[in-house]
Amino acid sequence: MMRLIAALLALTALVAPSGTAGAADAAKGEVLAKRWCATCHVVAADQKVGSTQAPPFSAIARKPGFDAAQVALFLLDPHPKMPDMGLSRSEAADLAAYIAAQK
Numbered sequence: 504m505m506r507l508i509a510a511l512l513a514l515t516a517l518v519a520p521s522g523t524a525g526a527a528d529a530a531k532g533e534v535l536a537k538r539w540c541a542t543c544h545v546v547a548a549d550q551k552v553g554s555t556q557a558p559p560f561s562a563i564a565r566k567p568g569f570d571a572a573q574v575a576l577f578l579l580d581p582h583p584k585m586p587d588m589g590l591s592r593s594e595a596a597d598l599a600a601y602i603a604a605q606k
Contacts, residue, residue, distance in 0.1 A: 527571070531594070532601025536560065539588050540598075546605075556584075560605040575599040 536546040545552070545559035553559060563569070575595040581587035590598065 527596035527600035529597065529600040529604045532597035532599070535594055535598045536601050560602045564602050564606040569603065571599040571603045574602055
């Protein structure tokens with residue numbers, strides 16, 4: 504009986520999702536930022552030029568009360584000044600995590 508319980512616990516550990524499975528990935532967000540956002544925003548320290556109408560990601564990340572979850576929600580809703588990028592929820596979270604990392 505103890506062997507059966509041990510085997511079931513081991514199997515559960517293998518198939519259960521890990522705690523980080525749903526975590527946002529800033530590295531994936533960087534790829535998205537360079538593809539979609541770099542035309543208007545300065546998205547990285549090595550980027551020289553962005554639009555004067557769009558704030559750099561570092562400035563967005565340093566705003567008081569910055570909340571990556573709120574940024575992700577903002578990115579999912581098309582806005583007149585931004586193109587509809589058709590991001591998935593996980594892509595929006597990845598991009599928001601990358602923006603947060605630009606502090």
